[in-house]
Amino acid sequence: MERKTEQPRRRPRADYLRNRERLLTAAAEVFRTHGGQATLEGVAKAAGVGIGTLYRHFPTREALFEAVYRREINEMVALAERLEGEADPVAALRQWVHANIRLIATKQGMLTALALAVDKSSEIYTYSYTSLTGAIARLLARAKEAGRMREDVTPEDLLLTLIGMCLVRTGPGFEDDVTRLADLFLDGLTKGQGDSGGM
Amino acid sequence: MERKTEQPRRRPRADYLRNRERLLTAAAEVFRTHGGQATLEGVAKAAGVGIGTLYRHFPTREALFEAVYRREINEMVALAERLEGEADPVAALRQWVHANIRLIATKQGMLTALALAVDKSSEIYTYSYTSLTGAIARLLARAKEAGRMREDVTPEDLLLTLIGMCLVRTGPGFEDDVTRLADLFLDGLTKGQGDSGGM
Amino acid sequence: MERKTEQPRRRPRADYLRNRERLLTAAAEVFRTHGGQATLEGVAKAAGVGIGTLYRHFPTREALFEAVYRREINEMVALAERLEGEADPVAALRQWVHANIRLIATKQGMLTALALAVDKSSEIYTYSYTSLTGAIARLLARAKEAGRMREDVTPEDLLLTLIGMCLVRTGPGFEDDVTRLADLFLDGLTKGQGDSGGM
Amino acid sequence: MERKTEQPRRRPRADYLRNRERLLTAAAEVFRTHGGQATLEGVAKAAGVGIGTLYRHFPTREALFEAVYRREINEMVALAERLEGEADPVAALRQWVHANIRLIATKQGMLTALALAVDKSSEIYTYSYTSLTGAIARLLARAKEAGRMREDVTPEDLLLTLIGMCLVRTGPGFEDDVTRLADLFLDGLTKGQGDSGGM
DNA sequence: CATGAATGAGCCTTCATTCAT
DNA sequence: GATGAATGAAGGCTCATTCAT
Secondary structure (H helix, E strand, O other): OOOOOOOOOOOOHHHHHHHHHHHHHHHHHHHHHHHOOOOOOHHHHHHHHHHHHHHEEEEHHHHHHHHHHHHHHHHHHHHHHHHHHHHHHHHHHHHHHHHHHHHHHHOOOOHHHHHHOOOOOOHHHHHHHHHHHHHHHHHHHHHOOOOOOOOOOHHHHHHHHHHHHHHOOOOHHHHHHHHHHHHHHHHEEEOOOOOOOOO | OOOOOOOOOOOOOHHHHHHHHEEEEEHHHHHHHOOOOHHHHHHHHOOOOOOOHHHHHOOOOOHHHHHHHHHHHHHHHHHHHHHHEEEEEEEHHHHHHHHHHHHHHHOHHHHHHHHHHHHOOOOOHHHHHHHHHHHHHHHHHHHHOOOOOOOOOHHHHHHHHHHHHHHHOOOOHHHHHHHHHHHHHHHHHEEOOOOOOOO | OOOOOOOOOOOOOOHHHHHHHHHHHHHHHHHHHOOOOOHHHHHHHHHHHOHHHHHHHHOOOOHHHHHHHHHHHHHHHHHHHOOOOOOOOOOOOOHHHHHHHHHHOOOOOOHHHHHHHHHOOOHHHHHHHHHHHHHHHHHHHHHHHHOOOOOOOHHHHHHHHHHHHHHOOOOOOHHHHHHHHHHHHHHHHHHOOOOOOOO | OOOOOOOOOOOOOOHEEEEEEEEHHHHHHHHHEEEEEEEHHHHHHHHHHOOHHHHHHOOOOOOOHHHHHHHHHHHHHHHHHHHHOOOHHHHHHHHHHHHHHHHHOOOOOOHHHHHHHOOOOOOHHHHHHHHHHHHHHHHHHHHHOOOOOOOOOOOHHHHHHHHHHHHHHOOHHHHHHHHHHHHHOOOHHEEOOOOOOOO
């Protein structure tokens, strides 16, 4: 008498969806301000729902974390994809970095909290790492083909450095500070044309 | 209610000092392995003393944290001072970075835990930031004077990038990974002589 | 606000009845395996209906409990009625005891769970106690009339002893163990003819 | 640096012992009145200590349960041992049964709660079962040797029947009711002399 | 009527901190 | 001064019950 698994299950109730949305938004905000050890009670309250509702949607703290995280990551990946068409490969790379910093800046702290709280061996970590690395890899390959980038730089190098730079910066001025830092780093890796680098 | 006057307070009992020492060592180890949310009971047990004793030495969790942190920072500063005599200023800088990575590697996780747990506006944060920045500033100044370093690089840039790079890396291979990353960064900032950089 | 008059309320929808049936069956099974603290959500799921439906049928946890209990009791009473025609009164008694043990054995745990969960002063307790006592009383009376049974034995004695023996036994071998125990008890109360008793 | 395990550890603090005592007493009382699902919070309050203290003494619900249970069992075993000297073996047996009922009566409900709450496969169950069975076995053996007891009766039969009879009875009149029931049972098993049995 | 999401009271458990020994 | 027991606030989680769809 079980419903066939493949059967497109009835669309979820409107309030279910609305609450899920609220919870994710609230969680992002709360994690951003209180860090990864924020209380779930607090998240529920911020979302304006009961604690039981939170648990129904995300049966473990990890589950909520993961859902929030996944959202953020997807934005960053989408960003990279949008830039693959860019003519100048180095410029594309730099743009992606800048755009990313801007993105991260808008949700100051959120990413930091997540990056630190997430278990390095969890599925979500692997997912995000792979997604982002893949996104950068394509931009990077084009820059190397054009002979404009040190050959020994890997996508991981870029990703980790960028994230690292974001992690140590906080507060107002974040975007400018990190952008300058990142440019400093990129300058050292690239050469030619429109690069802002130089001494 | 002030204690008499300026009278140098009686030298503490030997076991008092020994306990303090044990506590700091144990705390560093426990925080390293269990992260910043390790329990104080656990620290006390690791140190082989009662929880009451821990509290006598460090009346609050924060106080213990700060004491441990301060120790680590001091090591890093001492490292920089030792390198001020080095002939080649760029080499000195690179050496400091390498040595620091090595130092951090030996206490893997410790720094991360601390960086996370410490309140950005706390006294200890200011202290450590100032100490380290000062230490680097002197090394950096010499490199600039020798014309071997981009003029627009600040000590903060160096410090924060280094720390950021350490934060995103964990586990085995830490030291090599971060060293490569840091070298990549330094290459981009410097020019001339013994630099490992190039394309 | 009373519903019209004495008008026989419309016969319930077929699915309503089917759901009620399913719920009772599922509940008996779930209580049997999980004990009296099983969750209602679990019962609903086992019955293949929503929790809301369960509540429509049994507006409180107690109500469900009672309905399940009542069913079990009725089976035991029916058993006794079927044996009233039996020629040998002592044999009839013994048969009822054996049959009861068999019945209880088939739903191992169920009775225990119920016995535990039911409030001794509740209506259902009175009901079941009265029903069963009455059932035994008739069998017992005939045995006494035939001079085959100690005069000072009451129906309650029999009932409670039987239940007690069932409560302390669990797991495989239940039926044989309890049957032997019960026979031991009956032997002591009866005399004459086909009695299995003796020394 | 670990303290040698065999070393007679310093006598526990007075308040530690006092609290442990209070907790056990309170727990027995609370379990008796509220059954095995009573809240630990309630037990702590009844004992007049904080919930944390309860947890320090009994880190799990099971642990508390076990400690309470073990106490009760030990009393029953001690009872049996005291009766081994009795001249008439059947009388000794009957006395033990009576005494036990009296004992159980004084803590009405306690045993029931325990018997039902305890996991049949737990260590404490085995312990109590073995202890009690052993105690009865010795009394029973003497009665059989004297030819005053059915040979096919085991200590388990006696124990389980007794417990079963206690489980189904509650409230005032408990002691008299159960005693009558138990005598009825014993009468059937024994013969000769001072036995109260007969028809 | 059926459904299943929402709610929140209430229990469990941990741990920083205090305090008696 | 050292010790470790006591405390209780606070967060985690479950589940009976209500209510929107």
